Amino acid sequence: MTENLNHDRWLADIRSRVGEVAASEASTRQRGGALLIDVREDSERATGTPDGALGLSRGFLELRIEQAEPDRQREILVLCGSGQRSLLAAEALQRMGYRRVSSVAGGMGAWKAAGLPVTAGVLDSDAAERYARQVLLPQVGxxxxxxxxxxxxxxxxxxxxxxxxxxxxxxxxxxxxxxxxxxxxxxxxxxxxxxxxxxxxxxxxxxxxxxxxxxxxxxxxxxxxxxxxxxxxxxxxxxxxxxxxxxxxxxxxxxxxxxxxxxxxxxxxxxxxxxxxxxxxxxxxxxxxxxxxxxxxxxxxxxxxxxxxxxxxxxxxxxxxxxxxxxxxxxxxxxxxxxxxxxxxxxxxxxxxxxxxxxxxxxxxxxxxxxxxxxxxxxxxxxxxxxxx
Structure with missing residues (x-):
C-alpha cells in the first residue's frame, strides 16, 4: 500500500513538472507542427502507431533524439502505452534542454479511444523484434x-x-x-x-x-x-x-x-x-x-x-x-x-x-x-x- 502511494506521488510530481495533454489536443497540436514521438518498443508499435508519429523507443530516446530533432524550441509530444513511460521520457527531454515537452495522457489507449488516426504497423511483432537494431537506423526505419x-x-x-x-x-x-x-x-x-x-x-x-x-x-x-x-x-x-x-x-x-x-x-x-x-x-x-x-x-x-x-x-x-x-x-x-x-x-x-x-x-x-x-x-x-x- 505504502509503495503504491509513493509511486503515485512520484508520478504526480513528474506531472507537475512536465504537464500532460489529452490525446485529442495532442492530435491538434501535431497538425499545427508539433512533433509526436511514440516511445513504445518496436514490438508494441508493430500493432499500430499514431499517424505521423516518430517511433523512438524509450531506451534509445536520449541517444537519438538530437539526430531526429535538433531544434530544442520545437514543441514535442510524447506518447507511450498508458501515459507513464511518456512522462519519464518527457522529463528526460526537458533535462536535455527541450523546452516545450508534454506527455500524452492515457497514451495509445486514449488515442485509440478518441478515434484518432492510426497507421497500421508496417512490421509484424516478429519482424519488429528480429530487425529492431536495423530499424533504429534513420536511413532504414x-x-x-x-x-x-x-x-x-x-x-x-x-x-x-x-x-x-x-x-x-x-x-x-x-x-x-x-x-x-x-x-x-x-x-x-x-x-x-x-x-x-x-x-x-x-x-x-x-x-x-x-x-x-x-x-x-x-x-x-x-x-x-x-x-x-x-x-x-x-x-x-x-x-x-x-x-x-x-x-x-x-x-x-x-x-x-x-x-x-x-x-x-x-x-x-x-x-x-x-x-x-x-x-x-x-x-x-x-x-x-x-x-x-x-x-x-x-x-x-x-x-x-x-x-x-x-x-x-x-x-x-x-x-x-x-x-x-x-x-x-x-x-x-x-x-x-x-x-x-x-x-x-x-x-x-x-x-x-x-x-x-x-x-x-x-x-x-x-x-x-x-x-x-x-x-x-x-x-x-x-x-x-x-x-x-
Missing amino acids: EAGQAKLGAARVVVIGAGGLGAPVLLYLAAAGLGHITLIDDDRVERSNLHRQVIHADSRVGLGKAESSRMTLAALNPRVRVEVVTDRLRAGNVETLIRDHDVVIDGADNFATRYLLAAATRRIGIPMVYAAIERFTGQASVFDPRREDSPCYRCLFPEPPSAADAPNCSEAGVLGVLPGLVGMVQATEALKLLLGIGQPLVGRLLTYDALAMRFREFTLHRDPHCPGCGAEARFDGYADLERLCAATG
Whole structure:
C-alpha cells in the first residue's frame, strides 16, 4: 500500500513538472507542427502507431533524439502505452534542454479511444523484434525494412563470396533470395565457405545453403537453382530480380552476367578474389554514367593470367570480407541510401591490410557498352571465353 502511494506521488510530481495533454489536443497540436514521438518498443508499435508519429523507443530516446530533432524550441509530444513511460521520457527531454515537452495522457489507449488516426504497423511483432537494431537506423526505419522484405535478389554461387553474402542478406531480412549453384560441398571448401558444414560434404551447395539460411531466418524465401548459368538460361534466371550478386569463380559466367544485366537493366554487384587480394564494384545499367564489367575487362584474360582458387590458393578469411562488401552494396542499392561503388573499383590487400579505391570511367570504346558495342548473342560470349582457355 505504502509503495503504491509513493509511486503515485512520484508520478504526480513528474506531472507537475512536465504537464500532460489529452490525446485529442495532442492530435491538434501535431497538425499545427508539433512533433509526436511514440516511445513504445518496436514490438508494441508493430500493432499500430499514431499517424505521423516518430517511433523512438524509450531506451534509445536520449541517444537519438538530437539526430531526429535538433531544434530544442520545437514543441514535442510524447506518447507511450498508458501515459507513464511518456512522462519519464518527457522529463528526460526537458533535462536535455527541450523546452516545450508534454506527455500524452492515457497514451495509445486514449488515442485509440478518441478515434484518432492510426497507421497500421508496417512490421509484424516478429519482424519488429528480429530487425529492431536495423530499424533504429534513420536511413532504414520500418519503411526501409519493408522494402527489404519485398526485394528479390539473385546470388550466383554459394562459394567463398556467396557464403557471406547469403548469410548477411538473409539476416538483414531480404524477402526472396534466388541461389544458383550446381556444385557440391567439398571438404576443401569449408575453410572459406562458412555457410556449409562438415556433415554436408557431398551435398549440393545450393541445398546446403538453403538449410543454413532457413535456420538463420525462416522468414526469408530461398529458391535454389541447381544448374549452371548458360547462354540459354541466363536471362530467364536473373529476370524479375532487383539486384544480381556475382559470386562466380569463372569469366564465362561473369561475361554472361555482364551482358544480361545490362540488357535487362539490373545492377550487378561484382567481386573477385585471389590469394590475398580482392576487389569489388557495382555496375548499374540504370545509370548513364555507370561503366560496365567490360569497361574493366574488355576481353577475358587467359586462365594462366587469372587462376582460380583451386589453382592459386586463397586465404580463408579473404572472401568473407569482400563478400560482406558485396552484401553492403546490395543493401544500399535496395534501400536507395549512401553512395554505391558505381564508377569505383575498391581493392583490398590482406597482407598489407590496405584498401585502395580507383576511379572506373565508362569506356566510350567498350565492347559491352560503348558507342560501337554490338551484341551477337550469349553463345558468342561463351565461345569468346572458351577461346582464352
